[in-house]
Each structure stands twice: as C-alpha cells, then as structure tokens.
C-alpha cells in the first residue's frame with residue numbers, strides 16, 4: 001500500500017466563541033482531515049495546547065466538545081488549541097488544525113466591596129465621620145465595589161437600602177448615594193442634640209440579567225462641631 005502521503009487538513013484555522021457557562025459535552029466545532037493515500041483509513045485526531053484538558057476531540061469523528069467542566073472566563077478567557085490529525089499507517093506523520101476559542105462572559109461574579117474600613121479578613125464595612133454642623137450636600141464618604149465580569153455584567157450601581165439612627169429611628173432621607181460614583185452625601189442637617197451615629201446599608205448591583213448584588217453596612221458618626229468663635233484659630 002502506498003503510504004507516503006501525509007494527512008491533509010483542508011481548514012487549518014478555526015475560530016469559535018463559547019459561553020463560559022457551557023457544560024460538559026457542549027458541542028464546539030468539528031474538524032476535518034483525510035489521508036490522500038489510496039484506501040488509507042482516515043487520520044486519528046488528538047488535542048494539545050495550554051488547557052486542552054478542558055476540551056475533548058473525538059479521535060474518529062473530529063467533533064470537538066467541552067470536557068473537564070471548569071471553563072471560567074475570569075480565570076482563562078481564551079484557548080489556543082492544536083488538533084493533530086495523525087496518519088494511521090505512519091505515526092509521526094500528521095497535519096494540524098489550529099482552533100482558537102474565546103469564552104463569552106456570563107454574569108457569574110457578584111460585586112465585591114473594596115477599600116473598606118476593616119481588615120482584609122473581616123466582613124466588609126465602612127465607617128465615616130462627619131462634623132455635626134456640616135451643611136446640606138456635604139461629602140460623607142465614598143463606597144466602592146468591583147466586579148470581575150466584563151461589560152454590563154460588571155457595571156455597578158450603588159443605592160441606599162436603609163438608614164437608621166443609633167436609636168433605631170428611620171433616617172433614610174438624611175443621606176443620598178450617587179448611583180455611579182458611590183459618593184454618599186448629606187441631604188438633611190444632622191441632629192446635633194441627640195444623634196451621633198447613623199447605621200446605613202448600601203447595595204452594589206451589577207447590570208447583568210439577572211443582576212447580582214451585595215450589601216455592606218456603613219456607619220456615619222457625627223463628630224462635635226468646633227466651638228463657635230474658635231474655628232479661625234484651628235488647623
């Protein structure tokens with residue numbers, strides 16, 4: 001039998017996009033190769049390339065599918081695989097198909113608070129102080145969250161869920177949060193006589209469908225105003 005021809009891969013480059021949520025056995029694509037030798041059996045396929053264990057190519061049919069069950073765009077967003085089509089009569093004689101796979105983002109990450117007031121291993125919280133005589137519109141503090149997804153799935157908007165005084169009285173109209181920046185500002189003057197602490201709960205929500213969100217406690221402490229008449233001396 002004539003066995004001197006190497007297998008032929010008619011389509012040597014394939015590009016494919018795939019959801020990062022694709023489960024095992026999800027069909028990706030099919031590769032083709034043939035052996036031009038007379039009466040030769042078709043080549044056998046096998047895979048290589050970084051992360052190839054997340055995929056499987058059927059040796060006979062060339063069907064490429066998801067395997068391993070650990071696709072995660074946040075860990076690895078693309079794969080550059082090589083499908084080898086090996087000559088059955090002459091091992092070592094092969095053609096190759098380059099398969100590039102881009103993973104499409106799913107909204108599988110929730111916003112995570114950062115720059116919080118506590119230690120890294122504590123549940124996140126923010127603590128801000130504000131002079132009791134601060135005027136309406138004063139900057140109280142800024143919260144910030146990040147989201148490991150991309151695009152709309154990582155676009156965060158902030159909102160105020162609740163606010164109560166240290167006595168448990170509602171105080172939600174006292175504070176406002178800017179949805180994009182996370183800046184908290186004062187909407188009504190603080191009660192200088194009775195209340196020195198406010199407990200707020202803020203929410204960070206991403207733009208995915210469905211959206212994911214996370215909340216955080218925020219404490220705002222009113223600090224005594226400077227004694228009237230002394231402010232021009234203070235630094």
Ligand SMILES: [Ca+2]
Pocket residue numbers: 003004005006007035036037040087089090
């Ligand atoms: Ca051959």
Ligand SMILES: [Ca+2]
Pocket residue numbers: 020071072073074108
């Ligand atoms: Ca993921």
Ligand SMILES: [Ca+2]
Pocket residue numbers: 020073074105106107108109148149150
């Ligand atoms: Ca994602």
Ligand SMILES: [Ca+2]
Pocket residue numbers: 107108109110111147148149153154206208212
């Ligand atoms: Ca997200």
